[in-house]
Amino acid sequence: MALPRLAVTAGEPAGVGPELIARLAATPLAADLVAITDRDLLERAAARCGLRLTLFDDDSTLREQRDPGSLRVRHVPLGISEIPGRPDPRNAQHVLATLAEAADGCMAGRYAAVITAPLQKASINEAGIRFSGHTEFFAERARADVVMMLASPELRVALATTHLPLSAVSAAITRNALDRMLRIVHAELRAKFGIAAPRIAVLGLNPHAGEGGHLGREELDTIIPLLDSLRAEGMQLIGPLPADTAFVPAQRTRYDAVLAMYHDQALPVLKSEAFDRTVNLTLGLPFIRTSVDHGTALDLAGSGRADPASLIAAAAMALELVARRDAHPSSPLVERNGMRG
Incomplete structure (x- = not known):
């Protein structure tokens, strides 16, 4: 049986998100993880964590197993290389592009769910883009009440x-x-x-x-x-x-x-x-979205010491919700939003 394809966005490049994704990939989670971010950013994050990460370009094919430490990547280039702990507004468009790909990919059926690492709202607003958070972005993208x-x-x-x-x-x-x-x-x-x-x-x-x-x-x-x-x-x-x-x-x-x-x-x-x-x-979204319950932890970024527990919990919940949706594909809310699964 094919593994569920879970999109994972890295959030703020200068925060702990990329390192958390590297640690998530190192677990035996039974999911086909697809990181939507800059490939080189992930490699640098894994190195900071002392992890060996095997990256594959995402070709959207299904697979039945994933080896711990392996990760597919949907490459979205950074605007400028990250400096851990120092968000740069020049990467705001990169962050928004990863969210758009995740939302659009879920609605098109390329991903079973999306898991989001934390982002820095202030950095996006400092780029001159009005932005209040993941929740509001996905609601607008999907034209859904959430x-x-x-x-x-x-x-x-x-x-x-x-x-x-x-x-x-x-x-x-x-x-x-x-x-x-x-x-x-x-x-x-x-x-x-x-x-x-x-x-x-x-x-x-x-x-x-x-x-x-x-x-x-x-x-x-x-x-x-x-x-x-x-x-x-x-x-x-x-x-x-x-x-x-x-x-x-x-x-x-x-x-x-x-x-x-x-x-x-x-x-x-x-x-x-x-x-x-x-x-x-x-x-209320026409797709499953879970996330960590914390911020970018800029003081820990680059140290390799950030705790991945919340991201792992978010991935585990996404898998549970995908399994329940697939077992019971029809629901009043899904039908009201015009989509099924």
Whole structure:
């Protein structure tokens, strides 16, 4: 049986991504790994890690086994050679080209999924290109409504807003936005995780979930009416819950996933518990995308000491999701996006 072809993007050339890919390739992961990046960059990264890496140009053929230490490469040349720890805006176009190839390749069926190493958003913006992150890039490329989720073996957290300043969060919490996100999370918990009747906890925006309107009215005016409407359709929704108690053990037994209102409301809990086992995935895309849960670690870049655990976890989750999709190829979300597998 042919191995699933997993595209892997290296992210910021001056960060730890290329070294993490070299370490991922050294594992016995049962996948046909295709690195989308500069070939010479990978060779330099492997050398910094003290690894022997055998690289093959990707010809899109299927194969039934991969030897540890081997890696296919879809070559995308750098704009300028990297200096570890020092991102250069002249490589912004290179980074975006790797993401475009990964997304387009998944939608064309060349790859079963894409795994992304971390990138440096500031460096891309410094090149004069407005860019807010992987999630938003893939959503625009695929013309899909998406939700960011971070998942560990113990906890799944989706985000109602992602990379927004705190001052902009309240305005972004609208009934229409929450309705769209909860439908995506519900459908993807069924399709991607095989949960037949998902139970979703929804956090309040304000302290104590608004304290009956005394600490903010977003819960009363927006969140509660929307939850009541979706419950009437049959969704199992819990909340809005105060964020400060939503993650205690007694509460966790009640739900399969959490929808948090903003980035730092729930992710510190998740990352403090399972930093090296947490995977970032994008729900709602017409393809599978997983990623590490950390940044470019510029202080470690070039040292060969970066821990690949999160990238390995992202690759393992991608394989699990591919296997589940292939076993159950039809899902409401996939059909709504006009694609199957």
